[in-house]
Amino acid sequence: MTDAATLERDRAGDDDPAGPEHVDVLIVGAGVSGIGAAHRLREQYPDRSFTIVEAQDARGGTWWTHRFPGARSDSDLFTYGYRHKPWRGPSIAAGEEILGYLDEVIKEDDLAGHIRYRHRVTGLDWSSADRRWTAQVTRTDTGEQLRLTAGFLWMCQGYYNHDEPYTPQWPGTERFEGRIVHPQAWPDDLDHEGARVLVIGSGATAATVVPAMAGTAEHVTMLQRSPSYWFPAPRVHELATLLEPLDLPADWTHEILRRQYVQQLDWLATTGRDDPDQLHEFLVESIRPLLPEGTDVEKHFIPRYRPWQQRIAFVPDGDFFERMRAGRVSVATDTIDEFTEKGVRLSSGEVIEADIVVTATGFDLSVFGDIPFRVDGEPVDFTRRVTWRGIMISGVPNMAYAFGYFRHSWTLRLDLVNDVIGRIFDRMAERGASTVVPQLRPQDAGMELRPWVELDNFGPGYVQRCRDRMFRQGDRDPWTHMHEHDHERVALPGADVDDGLQYR
Template sequence: MSTQTQVRESVRSPGKAEHFDVLIVGAGISGIGGAYHLQTQTPGKSFVILEQLDGFGGTWWSHRYPGIRSDSDLYTFGYRFKPWTSAPIASAEEILKYMGEVIEENDLARHIRYNHTITHAEWSSADNLWTVEAVRKDTGETLRFTCNFLWMCQGYYRQNQGYTPEWPGMSDYKGKIVHPQEWPEDLDYKGKKVICIGSGATAATVVPAIAADVAHVTLVQRSPTFFVPGRNADELADTLRLLQVDETWIHEIVRRKRLYDQDLFTRRAVEEPDVVKEELLAGVRAFLPEDVVQKHFMPKYRPWQQRIAFVPDGDLFQGVIAGKASVVTGEIERFTEKGLKMKSGEEIEADIILTATGFNLNAFGDIDFVVDGKPVAASDTVTYRGMMFTGIPNMIWVMGYFRASWTLRADLIGDFVCRLLQHMDEKGAKKIEVVMGPEEEKLERLPWIDPDNFNPGYLARGMHLMPKRLPKWEWQHTQDYWREKDEFPQINLDGSEFKYS
């Protein structure tokens, strides 16, 4: 019996509110990691994971488009406590297998409740409790849970609906329009002409995955993006395996080497962006002629302003070389009956149009939050280190890194949560909240992320939904793993920013 099946059979019948010390929202990479940390570092705590999907994995479970793979290497995207033993860039299937092993090896399945969509979370200072309401999608029942601490691991975008812009003429188009996030199981693209709109990691995955089966696929992008092509292998890891080094050692050594290289690259991208840009373009030039690079792969933004996706073995570019894929760069004027008309006047015909145009950002999982009878919106709060929020007690949110692997921060926050829970027990405290001092109260409230620092479309569209930050290191999501990995273990839990009661 599979892990997924075991968990589904363990779901209890609805009844009165169940109580847990900790309620984890989401059984994706953050939630499963959080459960592991809770179980190993605070073994006396009871906990439950509520997941809206019908399986664990989050993105890797819900996204079913062809070729779906990580755009971060699994030596850093994988957990620090579970060695990764395969190629650095992994398919969704491989990632789910890895997560399933974590669940099985640590007996976490019994803690997960699938098909539970949380709609409401209400904190009571009189009781020092969260009351959480969730609707079971398979039965329609509304269930209630209470917990002392709420751990938000649900990610940052809506799982059930991708973002597709509205273009003129979309209703005129006679073919199919499909967002990769909502890929139908019965979509037949073999032998068809396909357009894929987008220039990010999803487009760079879908295009080479379908190129061999379609009549032709055209990547339509408004503007170019940066990619890093290279072999999907790690020479250091392969050498250490040849020497029969233990996999736990290999994982740690390769992980540290990759993190060192990533830190160096990130700092160089900021300090010498023109040099880094040329290095990135050199990787593309190794596959494509100069005229194609100049026309379609010459980004206008600086290398550190958006996430850079890895293209294993240059598969995106190989499709272009083989003539199975082509690229059109420019703005779309409208949809037509047969495809797209560009503002340049060029018309492209297609049987299927894929809109790899991003996703819809959400804050706090689109859950209605109420604190002591008053609704609280994420945008009304100020963040402490991108994980705690003014006015919301006993709650932590996992928001990963944009330029490094998400899981790096999930692991750091996991350690912090466990240390915080232990500290509260030692103090006999039932409530913890972050508060700004007189100095912080005077500071300007700024958007969640400085758009000059990081500016992908999904963040720009949803910035108004996000918590605010302050122009002070501790009161923002810094995106700097290499600083936070040293700072997080040293956070003074009795500092003035923490208020216990």
């Protein structure tokens, strides 16, 4: 369906005295989570009507937002890709390749007519009397105000603010004569060929953008306050190379490599939890032979935290270190005292001159897209609510949300979550129920409410900055979250969809 046709339908629905347009399921977000949810509806519930609303101009979520040089996955695509659709290609893929993969899913499932781009949800209201959600929607291209109603709400909007990235405030930025850009808002006209580039930050984005820009820049300096852990993963797994001559069906190869990567990721996660010293040694010794001779490993590559307390920066084929050995990339570990006309002055007094400064400083978490929720007219304060298995929220009816893993591929959890949501749909049908809502049980009275995530478990800057805005978790099932895949791949398929859920 064209945008013009969609606009006319929206107008008709909003002006119709019978009320706004209604669907069985409203999906918020057309990224990897929302497209995966729509596939599940197509596959298991073909008779249910649904619409996907997306605030951005196109599909893809993070892969549409992040268009900086070299944008690529930092998870393997055999586990980041959907369980139902084999990934064909290298394990680590560029953003354009991932968008192409999503386009294939959209085409195969005939989803294009269900997606409404440039539709930003600005309010969500649940009515118990009507047993439905009403979504207030603004068209970002025309400013038109619309309404949609739905029997079930599936929040797949991602976990960070796509419009406002996190950038610290430094003294003197107004004096800098070059350009300052954030990877999340990359300008189309930025030419870095022959430029001196300073990248501030050492996370996954820096690990991507630094080697990409170093290909044509005069020099790239990565400035970090403190070191991160790095892992030089091969772009093509050695097992894939062994399987290639066998000419296996694509789904066989996909499943074999998917299981191999799951095993590898599980090992990294469980070793980081159970034997962090072993994982520390493994990660540091993996990069040591790739560094230029004379590198101060202690200063630049030994983190202050244990492995996996923050994300590990995956470096396909060690390209970051290759650029270091070639003299195209250098690393500085210090804090910024101030910006000058020509660059930045560090706390040590050293000055790094630059033509372009890239603030790869991260993002801010967003609680359900920062959309105001109301249940029967009462605003929902999510900081007082508790999660049900990281899938639903206590006291919020007919709403599920997509949240993946931090230490594994995001999508690896989505497939498990979507299985549970499907079982909830089936239980509602069995009971003739129109409403399902998580409610604390009598034995949960006085249960300790814990933060959404404990910082000693996972504590990067974006979690520390925004943890107080998030919902909570309890001290027992089914009110917990942030388990690892080795636990959830057993726990979620076996989850009791009656425990802690009320059907009406």
